[in-house]
Amino acid sequence: MAMAELSTPKTTSPFLNSSSRLRLSSKLHLSNHFRHLLLPPLHTTTPNSKISCSVSQNSQAPVAVQENGLVKTKKECYGVFCLTYDLKAEEETRSWKKLINIAVSGAAGMISNHLLFKLASGEVFGPDQPIALKLLGSERSIQALEGVAMELEDSLFPLLREVDIGTDPNEVFQDVEWAILIGAKPRGPGMERADLLDINGQIFAEQGKALNKAASPNVKVLVVGNPCNTNALICLKNAPNIPAKNFHALTRLDENRAKCQLALKAGVFYDKVSNMTIWGNHSTTQVPDFLNARINGLPVKEVITDHKWLEEGFTESVQKRGGLLIQKWGRSSAASTAVSIVDAIKSLVTPTPEGDWFSTGVYTDGNPYGIEEGLVFSMPCRSKGDGDYELVKDVEIDDYLRQRIAKSEAELLAEKRCVAHLTGEGIAYCDLGPVDTMLPGEV
Ligand SMILES: NC(=O)C1=CN([C@@H]2O[C@H](COP(=O)(O)OP(=O)(O)OC[C@H]3O[C@@H](n4cnc5c(N)ncnc54)[C@H](OP(=O)(O)O)[C@@H]3O)[C@@H](O)[C@H]2O)C=CC1
Numbered sequence: 001m002a003m004a005e006l007s008t009p010k011t012t013s014p015f016l017n018s019s020s021r022l023r024l025s026s027k028l029h030l031s032n033h034f035r036h037l038l039l040p041p042l043h044t045t046t047p048n049s050k051i052s053c054s055v056s057q058n059s060q061a062p063v064a065v066q067e068n069g070l071v072k073t074k075k076e077c078y079g080v081f082c083l084t085y086d087l088k089a090e091e092e093t094r095s096w097k098k099l100i101n102i103a104v105s106g107a108a109g110m111i112s113n114h115l116l117f118k119l120a121s122g123e124v125f126g127p128d129q130p131i132a133l134k135l136l137g138s139e140r141s142i143q144a145l146e147g148v149a150m151e152l153e154d155s156l157f158p159l160l161r162e163v164d165i166g167t168d169p170n171e172v173f174q175d176v177e178w179a180i181l182i183g184a185k186p187r188g189p190g191m192e193r194a195d196l197l198d199i200n201g202q203i204f205a206e207q208g209k210a211l212n213k214a215a216s217p218n219v220k221v222l223v224v225g226n227p228c229n230t231n232a233l234i235c236l237k238n239a240p241n242i243p244a245k246n247f248h249a250l251t252r253l254d255e256n257r258a259k260c261q262l263a264l265k266a267g268v269f270y271d272k273v274s275n276m277t278i279w280g281n282h283s284t285t286q287v288p289d290f291l292n293a294r295i296n297g298l299p300v301k302e303v304i305t306d307h308k309w310l311e312e313g314f315t316e317s318v319q320k321r322g323g324l325l326i327q328k329w330g331r332s333s334a335a336s337t338a339v340s341i342v343d344a345i346k347s348l349v350t351p352t353p354e355g356d357w358f359s360t361g362v363y364t365d366g367n368p369y370g371i372e373e374g375l376v377f378s379m380p381c382r383s384k385g386d387g388d389y390e391l392v393k394d395v396e397i398d399d400y401l402r403q404r405i406a407k408s409e410a411e412l413l414a415e416k417r418c419v420a421h422l423t424g425e426g427i428a429y430c431d432l433g434p435v436d437t438m439l440p441g442e443v
């Protein structure tokens, strides 16, 4: 017989209170497809009130026993959570920050399958930041989401205090401080881009409304599902109570791809490349800015003297990297996208190194570059590490950049016209050209 010691909450015993949160720790409590896995609460223990949870070595589940007058049953002292919650862990948790709630949509998809385990490990928000994961799926994926939750459970992450799965964004987004919106319909063969904008736009309009109603008022939202700039715009327009500044479209993967290509050409390790801006849309019109990027602190054009390659080979390789990868893999980037989501969030929760910046798709109102207001456009940003950011204001734009930035801007304006019915800006009119409106994965 192995013994694991558990601490009970200082307040009323959750084991005695049928409506307590811990009641939900019984696996897969299901209400309207909203299911909840939960660890014991933090900072609510006293060393004097302990429960012993005894585990038979050859039985499947631990059996809680009574101590200090507190009643426990096998059902309430739930499986792995009993085993992982011991006094030593509790000592460590004393210095932990207050738990934060993180929603992830498309949680049964490829990108999430990489991302969720990074979030739970502490790699993103830090080793003293406990988290609750709120996973949004659909009727299609609810079974798979249970599988995801089980894998998270089996990973024994100390910082992962709670896992909820559900299909209703109004429930899943309740009190979330971060929302990572990945779930979106992929473009199928023969599908018009306007149709994709409409189908995915509806998803992001609904999720914007739900965030507006249920999320923490200062929630930070990172839109990954494509076309991510316009989806982010739809989302923010449907969430008027949340600052527009809090919405991001993921262009960090493009930034990382650009750094990699420059490092390769210059023959340096990629950590030597800094100040990399991606301007514009996450599409083949995006502009990887080699004018302002630096290698070993020097302007790229001084280090790489083949300027034709910069203007053509480099630029195109970044714009079309996603498509090439699909050709090789047979599916779009998932692991590197998850890594870039981690990078994007870390850039907001840690101070930007002196003199450097990062790229993210943000709302253009008040931008110093003359880019049309009312778009979500990738630009250079800096953060103090408080979750917020400022636009970098003094980046040089030459004629080459200006022309290409204008093309991406025109593309986003066209996308915006296609979704006017979803942003509350009138009747949609879709005049997207066939060539200039490709996702990176469509080439
Ligand atoms: N911004 C960027 O840099 C990148 C963006 N992407 C984009 O990220 C998104 C997700 O990619 P990935 O995880 O690989 O994709 P997957 O297809 O593996 O999973 C995405 C999830 O989207 C949801 N989904 C699929 N079809 C529909 C639909 N018709 N309606 C609503 N939801 C749907 C599904 O979840 P459920 O059934 O639970 O709703 C699915 O699990 C895609 O839009 C992709 O283009 C990809 C790479 C880079």
Ligand SMILES: O=C([O-])CC(=O)C(=O)O
Residues within 6 Å of the ligand: 226, 253, 321, 322, 323, 325, 332, 333, 439, 440, 441, 442
């Ligand atoms: O088009 C896609 O789905 C893939 C994508 O965004 C990328 O690889 O950058």
